[in-house]
Amino acid sequence: MTDRRSIAVVTAGLSEDASTTRLARAVGQAASDAVVRGGGQEPEVRLVTLRDIAHGITDAMLTGMVPEPVQAAMDAVLTADALVAATPTYKASYSGLFKEFFDLFDEGALENLPTVVAATGGSPRHSLVLDTALRPLMSYLKALTLPIGVYAATEDWADASLQSRIERAGAALAGMLDAGNRGLAASSAPARPAREVRDEFATVPDFADLLASVQR
Numbered sequence: 001m002t003d004r005r006s007i008a009v010v011t012a013g014l015s016e017d018a019s020t021t022r023l024a025r026a027v028g029q030a031a032s033d034a035v036v037r038g039g040g041q042e043p044e045v046r047l048v049t050l051r052d053i054a055h056g057i058t059d060a061m062l063t064g065m066v067p068e069p070v071q072a073a074m075d076a077v078l079t080a081d082a083l084v085a086a087t088p089t090y091k092a093s094y095s096g097l098f099k100e101f102f103d104l105f106d107e108g109a110l111e112n113l114p115t116v117v118a119a120t121g122g123s124p125r126h127s128l129v130l131d132t133a134l135r136p137l138m139s140y141l142k143a144l145t146l147p148i149g150v151y152a153a154t155e156d157w158a159d160a161s162l163q164s165r166i167e168r169a170g171a172a173l174a175g176m177l178d179a180g181n182r183g184l185a186a187s188s189a190p191a192r193p194a195r196e197v198r199d200e201f202a203t204v205p206d207f208a209d210l211l212a213s214v215q216r
Contacts, residue, residue, distance in 0.1 A: 005040075011048070019120045038174065084115070084116050109141055118169070123154075
């Protein structure tokens with residue numbers, strides 16, 4: 001029996017009921033539903049809401065010390081089998097909060113992690129943000145970004161086609177999970193190396209040893 005798969009859903013929505021968060025959750029749920037429809041075990045969907053750890057992300061950037069809630073969010077991504085990464089569109093790009101979070105990961109940390117990128121914005125004219133901003137960022141981290149992404153402008157929420165695009169993206173992500181479950185990952189996609197979850201304090205010296213070293 002295979003271990004239960006997990007989908008990390010990262011959202012940079014800034015309000016409690018942000019459209020970005022609703023979009024991210026919908027894509028993650030669509031992927032989970034597609035796995036179940038295909039006869040697989042329902043994946044665990046891990047929601048990572050960046051607004052809840054925004055101060056900690058900034059602290060980590062400034063000090064180099066990652067607070068526990070931020071490390072837990074990073075671990076949810078590092079140990080996931082698939083990723084949904086969603087951001088609101090600001091100045092034709094991802095938000096600063098979204099970029100800060102992913103700046104905490106080492107280059108190649110998400111190597112070959114199946115990923116769907118998603119974004120929201122006030123105008124359909126910003127839909128290229130998926131290709132001009134999100135895909136290059138995920139490419140730097142070596143994520144296996146699926147060609148199907150989801151952009152939702154304000155007007156799209158009243159259009160039934162949005163749900164069909166969400167389900168299409170979810171089905172594509174579920175296909176990658178299913179390939180792994182059936183042991184076909186090696187033939188359908190590059191093998192995913194283990195992503196290390198690091199203890200930021202593992203190399204911190206013991207204070208008592210430091211004091212002893214300066215005693216005369």
